[in-house]
Amino acid sequence: MGQSSTLYEIDKLNFEKVKKDTSLFKSDLSKSYTIFEQNFFGLEFILKKTIDKKLTEKIDQIFNPKCYLGEPVDYENIDFSQIDFSEIEDNSIYYLNPELIKEINVILNAISNSEFIMNYNSVELNKNRIYPEVWHDDESDDQVFNKKHIAEGIEQLKSILDRAEKSENYIFVFSG
Numbered sequence: 001m002g003q004s005s006t007l008y009e010i011d012k013l014n015f016e017k018v019k020k021d022t023s024l025f026k027s028d029l030s031k032s033y034t035i036f037e038q039n040f041f042g043l044e045f046i047l048k049k050t051i052d053k054k055l056t057e058k059i060d061q062i063f064n065p066k067c068y069l070g071e072p073v074d075y076e077n078i079d080f081s082q083i084d085f086s087e088i089e090d091n092s093i094y095y096l097n098p099e100l101i102k103e104i105n106v107i108l109n110a111i112s113n114s115e116f117i118m119n120y121n122s123v124e125l126n127k128n129r130i131y132p133e134v135w136h137d138d139e140s141d142d143q144v145f146n147k148k149h150i151a152e153g154i155e156q157l158k159s160i161l162d163r164a165e166k167s168e169n170y171i172f173v174f175s176g
Contacts, residue, residue, distance in 0.1 A: 003038055003040070003041065003131050003132070003175075003176065004035055004036060004037045004038060004040070004175070004176070005035075005036045005040040005063045005173065005174065005175035005176075006033055006034070006035045006036070006173075006174045006175075007033060007034050007036075007157075007160050007171050007172070007173055008027065008029075008030035008032075008033045008171065008172040008173075008174075009030055009031040009032045009033065009160060009163060009164045009167075009169050009170075009171055010029060010030055010031070010095075010169055010170045010171065010172055011031055011167065011169050011170075012168070012169070012170070014029045014030075015095075015169075015170045017029075018069060018093065018172075019069050022069050022070035022091045022092065022093050023091065025093055025172065030172070031163070031167065031169060032160060032163060033160075034156045034157070034159070034160045036063075036153055036156070036157070038131070038132050038144070038145070039144075039145070039149050039150060039153045040063050040153070040175065041130050041131045042125055042130050042131075042135065042145075042149075042150055042153070043150065043153045043154060043157060044059060044060070044062065044063060045125060045128065045130045046116060046119045046120060046150065046154075047059045047062075047108075047111075047116070047154075049119050050111055050115065050116055050119050051107055051110075051111065055107050058100070058103055058104050058107060059104070059107070061096065061100060061104070062096070062104060062157070062173075063173060063175050064094070064173075064175065065094040065095055065096050065100075065173050066094075067094065067095055067096070067097060067100075068092045068093060068094045068095065069092065069093045069095065070091040070092040070093055071091060071092060072092035093172050093174075094172070094173045094174075094175075095170050095171060095172050095173060096164075096170065096171040096173065097170055098164070098165070098168045098169065098170065101161055101164050101165050101169075101170075101171060102165050104161060105158075105161050105162060105165050108157070108158050108161065109158070113151065113154060113155065113158075116150075116151075116154050117147060117150065117151050117154075120147045120150050122135035122136050122137050122146070122147075132145065
């Protein structure tokens, strides 16, 4: 298992419930979800390469939102020599709000899937150390970390953001 990011589409009613108590979040509260298994760094890299540089901050927020519910762990102020790691509890949930989803969708909808895929370059991804650094050009059905894997990822990303925008929902983002 490697780096993945899961996006959960959450309606306003359930968002408000979880806002009061983040421990109430369970995946079955979501209207839909999408898992980006080991390709979200590649998606992010290619999107930034494809769009106007002034818009990269919005692309950064897809998988690393700034808004959150709860309290994240303050790792900078932990004395790791004195801590019991079992006591560290991160109850924060990072999310995209409907306004930001709409703004991101404007950017994504301005990019055709074929334009996005034209910017796929396995050598460049590996050279720039884009996780998992095993990108290649073998398009066989049994292969991942290739153009096909990235193409599926951008379609999934556009799909969940589009659904959330149409329903004016939120998206909870869990990356790691």
